[in-house]
Structure formats: structure tokens, C-alpha cells
Amino acid sequence: MPIKFRCPSCRQAYTIASKKAGTKLFCQKCKTKIKVPEKSTPEPPVEPVQKPTQPPAIGGKGEVPNEDLFADVTPDRNAVEDVEFSESPEPDTSSTNRPPKSEADFRTAEIEVGGESNERLSPDQYDPPPLDQMDGLGSSESTGGDASEAPSDDDDDLAAVLAFEKSMEDGGETTAPAHVPLPDELFAEDDDEEEDGFGSRADDDAEELDLTPMVDVTFLLLIFFMITASFSIQKTLSVPPPDPEKEGASTSTTIKEEEEQEQTTIHIDSRNVISVDDEPIPNPSRLVDILRSKRTTDVLITSHESAIHEMLVKVVDAAQEVGMQKIRIGVTKGPE
Amino acid sequence: MSGFKKNEKPEEAELDITPMIDVTFLLLIFFMVTSTMDQQKQINVPPAKHGVGVEASNATFVTILANEGGLGRVLLGDGADGEEVVSMDRVTRYVQQGLVEGRDLCIVKAERDVTEGRVQDVLRAVGEIEDMKFAVGVQAP
Numbered sequence: 001m002p003i004k005f006r007c008p009s010c011r012q013a014y015t016i017a018s019k020k021a022g023t024k025l026f027c028q029k030c031k032t033k034i035k036v037p038e039k040s041t042p043e044p045p046v047e048p049v050q051k052p053t054q055p056p057a058i059g060g061k062g063e064v065p066n067e068d069l070f071a072d073v074t075p076d077r078n079a080v081e082d083v084e085f086s087e088s089p090e091p092d093t094s095s096t097n098r099p100p101k102s103e104a105d106f107r108t109a110e111i112e113v114g115g116e117s118n119e120r121l122s123p124d125q126y127d128p129p130p131l132d133q134m135d136g137l138g139s140s141e142s143t144g145g146d147a148s149e150a151p152s153d154d155d156d157d158l159a160a161v162l163a164f165e166k167s168m169e170d171g172g173e174t175t176a177p178a179h180v181p182l183p184d185e186l187f188a189e190d191d192d193e194e195e196d197g198f199g200s201r202a203d204d205d206a207e208e209l210d211l212t213p214m215v216d217v218t219f220l221l222l223i224f225f226m227i228t229a230s231f232s233i234q235k236t237l238s239v240p241p242p243d244p245e246k247e248g249a250s251t252s253t254t255i256k257e258e259e260e261q262e263q264t265t266i267h268i269d270s271r272n273v274i275s276v277d278d279e280p281i282p283n284p285s286r287l288v289d290i291l292r293s294k295r296t297t298d299v300l301i302t303s304h305e306s307a308i309h310e311m312l313v314k315v316v317d318a319a320q321e322v323g324m325q326k327i328r329i330g331v332t333k334g335p336e
Numbered sequence: 337m338s339g340f341k342k343n344e345k346p347e348e349a350e351l352d353i354t355p356m357i358d359v360t361f362l363l364l365i366f367f368m369v370t371s372t373m374d375q376q377k378q379i380n381v382p383p384a385k386h387g388v389g390v391e392a393s394n395a396t397f398v399t400i401l402a403n404e405g406g407l408g409r410v411l412l413g414d415g416a417d418g419e420e421v422v423s424m425d426r427v428t429r430y431v432q433q434g435l436v437e438g439r440d441l442c443i444v445k446a447e448r449d450v451t452e453g454r455v456q457d458v459l460r461a462v463g464e465i466e467d468m469k470f471a472v473g474v475q476a477p
Binding site: 211214215218219221222225226228229233234235236237238239240241242268303304305306307308309310311312313314316317320321329331333 | 353354356357360361363364367368370371382383384385386387388389390391392395400443445446447448449450451452453454455456459460462463469470471472473474475476
């Protein structure tokens with residue numbers, strides 16, 4: 001929600017985005033340094049103003065269809081009325097353009113009034129300030145710099161931050177304070193705004209969601225899943241099927257006798273010692289080198305039934321590493 | 337008003353964290369989808385360098401856990417909470433049932449200290465089924 005507060009010295013009303021809370025600014029009107037409060041200072045509730053009765057007194061024209069458009073949203077009604085009453089003695093200065101019928105007309109009136117000291121602008125000559133002069137913080141146009149001479153060169157700076165309330169400077173004479181809060185200027189950013197522009201204005205400004213806690217939780221969940229994740233891929237080593245009919249020992253012996261010249265035989269005995277071609281290998285890590293030096297593509301692996309499974313897997317792994325084409329496995333029983 | 341301009345600069349230097357959140361959510365969803373809580377980590381299968389990763393979803397598992405006698409307890413299914421069986425016929429029937437359901441690979445996950453005779457008994461029981469592929473479960477070294 002934007003913060004609404006008043007300058008403590010001159011009671012100038014300001015509206016500022018809530019992210020500016022706590023910062024220090026200079027009042028545009030009285031130049032005192034003010035600190036933006038953390039919360040809006042309470043304002044008296046704004047009732048609909050009986051303004052439709054007022055314009056004839058000022059401008060002499062009664063047919064004002066949109067008169068209560070700015071009257072209804074005026075947060076600063078008292079200031080407006082004060083000025084109006086004080087200026088009423090001189091209603092004729094620019095009676096052709098008054099009373100304002102819409103926001104544009106209203107602005108035109110103000111400019112013309114303010115320009116009395118410089119030069120008079122006709123309504124057609126008046127160009128509204130370009131949009132880029134209004135920034136996202138919700139400032140209204142810096143009307144002070146356009147028409148009236150009173151605001152200083154600091155005006156742009158402050159207008160960039162503040163949504164400035166200006167009452168209308170309706171008397172038009174230089175006796176009026178340079179800036180009287182102009183109610184419609186507060187909502188001048190969206191030209192299409194309706195009378196309830198106050199609420200929607202508050203929505204599109206400063207209602208930013210704070211994403212930080214969500215990011216924290218998300219990171220926590222991410223880290224949790226990264227740590228606990230186990231990609232369910234089972235590593236396997238394919239082994240040849242054992243002969244279902246016979247016991248492994250007899251099978252392996254027959255093969256051994258027939259093809260002894262062309263194949264390497266590896267035996268794992270009951271004490272988990274690996275022998276390659278009946279030579280015991282004390283260091284199983286050299287098994288790959290020894291198998292590679294054999295230069296065969298067939299290997300017969302026999303394991304004693306009480307040898308542990310790890311040794312057989314180790315031998316099969318080594319045989320696959322050296323590129324053995326044909327691996328057979330048998331199991332022996334007996335004392336060895 | 338110069339003091340005000342000082343205030344304005346850090347305001348504009350706010351980091352836009354939206355892309356970071358996007359990437360983080362993407363990673364989070366990725367890990368949530370791909371991760372499965374591993375409950376069978378306690379099976380100490382032998383390491384092998386040339387193990388081939390297979391999809392666990394179309395494989396039948398038989399687990400052999402080491403015990404004090406060294407013979408090994410044969411459990412059906414993956415993990416230590418499977419049904420323990422004594423008869424090798426039961427293993428054959430279990431794997432046969434898996435083949436009927438479309439799982440044509442049997443992975444025998446034997447712990448390192450199980451005797452080879454026990455592993456070959458199970459493999460032989462599985463090998464009675466035709467068209468069944470075998471593998472022993474290993475882990476990366």
C-alpha cells in the first residue's frame with residue numbers, strides 16, 4: 001500500500017510508494033526535510049463532496065457533468081475548499097474555460113491560471129507532459145514545472161518519487177500559493193481511471209509479492225531431493241547361465257580337456273585364491289594384466305562352491321575388461 | 337535533493353531473481369520426478385567396473401543376503417524385506433511369474449560374502465526357465 005502522509009510543517013499531502021518508507025525527502029512546498037513514515041498517517045475519511053454546488057459560484061457555469069469526478073476522490077478536500085472560497089472574489093479571470101469539465105480541461109484551466117504571470121496558453125496549445133516524466137513509483141505529472149513558476153528546479157526530483165497532491169489553483173492569481181493540491185493529479189497516471197481509482201491505484205503500485213521465503217523453501221526442497229536422489233539404475237554384470245543338468249565341475253573338466261590350448265582357465269579355490277592356468281595369483285589386482293598377456297578370447301572360470309561371490313564377480317569383470325569373447329562359469333565341489 | 341538521488345540508485349540495482357526461481361523450480365521438479373528413495377542400500381553387492389545399467393522396472397530381482405553360516409538367505413524381490421525362501425523351486429516359480437508379466441531379465445543380487453555355490457544354485461534355478469536373461473547385481477566401484 002502506498003504511504004500517505006503530510007508534511008509536518010506545511011501539511012502538504014504526499015503519497016509515496018511503501019518501499020520509500022524511512023527515506024528522507026525535501027518537501028516540495030516548504031523545503032523542509034521530512035522523513036517518510038513507515039505507515040500512513042490517518043486521514044479523516046473522505047465523504048463525497050457537495051461540489052456540484054460550487055462551480056457556478058466560481059466559474060459561472062452550472063453544467064458540469066463530471067464535476068464530482070475529482071471531488072469524490074479528493075483526499076485533500078479541505079484544502080481544495082479553502083482555496084476555492086478564498087478565490088471566489090475573482091471568478092472572471094478565465095471564465096471561458098471554467099469550470100473544468102474533465103481532467104484535461106481541468107488541467108488546462110490550471111495552466112492558464114498559472115500562466116498569468118508569464119504568458120497565456122490557450123487550451124489547444126497546452127501539451128500534457130510526456131509519459132516518461134511519470135515514473136513507476138506513481139508520481140503524477142510534475143505540473144508545477146509546466147505552468148506555474150513557483151516550484152523550484154527540484155521539482156522533477158521530488159515528483160519522481162512522490163505522488164503529489166495538488167489542489168487546484170482556481171483563483172488563478174499569483175496570490176494563491178504556487179501549488180495547491182490538485183486532486184485529479186493524484187490519479188493522473190491512468191487516464192482511464194474511474195472514480196474508484198483510489199483502490200485500483202493502490203493495487204498496481206507497491207503490491208509486490210515478496211518472493212524471498214518462497215525461494216528459500218524451494219532451495220531447501222531442491223537440496224533435499226538432490227541429496228536423497230538415487231537414480232534407480234541397477235548395475236548388473238551378465239553371467240553365462242550354469243548348466244542346469246550337470247554339476248559345474250564335470251562340465252568344466254570336459255571342456256578343459258578338449259580345448260585347453262585355446263582358452264584360459266581361472267580357478268578360485270575355497271580360500272578365495274585365484275589361479276590362472278594353475279598359477280596362483282597372490283595379487284588379484286594384477287589379474288587384468290595377466291589375462292591380457294594370455295592373448296586368448298575364451299576363458300573358463302571355475303569357482304569352488306565355498307568361495308565368495310565377490311571373487312567371481314572380480315574375475316568376470318577382469319575378463320570383460322580384456323575383451324574375452326566367451327566366458328563360461330563352473331562350480332567345483334570337494335576339498336579344494 | 338542530491339540526497340534523494342543517492343537513495344534512488346540502490347533502488348534500481350535490485351536483482352531480478354525471477355529467472356533464478358524458474359531454474360530452481362525446474363531442478364526441483366527434475367529431482368522430485370527422477371528420485372526414488374533408496375531403501376535397499378544396505379545390500380552390499382560386489383563392485384565391478386563393467387557393470388551395465390539396466391532398467392530396474394522390467395527385471396525380476398532375487399536377493400541373496402549373507403548370514404553367519406555363509407550359505408546366504410535367498411529372498412524374493414529387491415531388498416532385504418522380500419519373502420525368504422528355502423526351496424529353489426519357489427525361486428523358479430517366482431521368476432516364471434515375472435516372465436509371464438513381461439519381465440524377461442532376472443537380476444540376482446548377491447552380497448559379497450555369499451558363497452558362490454549358493455549363487456550358482458539360484459542361477460541354476462532361474463536358468464531352468466527358457467528365454468530368461470541373467471545378470472548378477474553389482475555396484476560401481
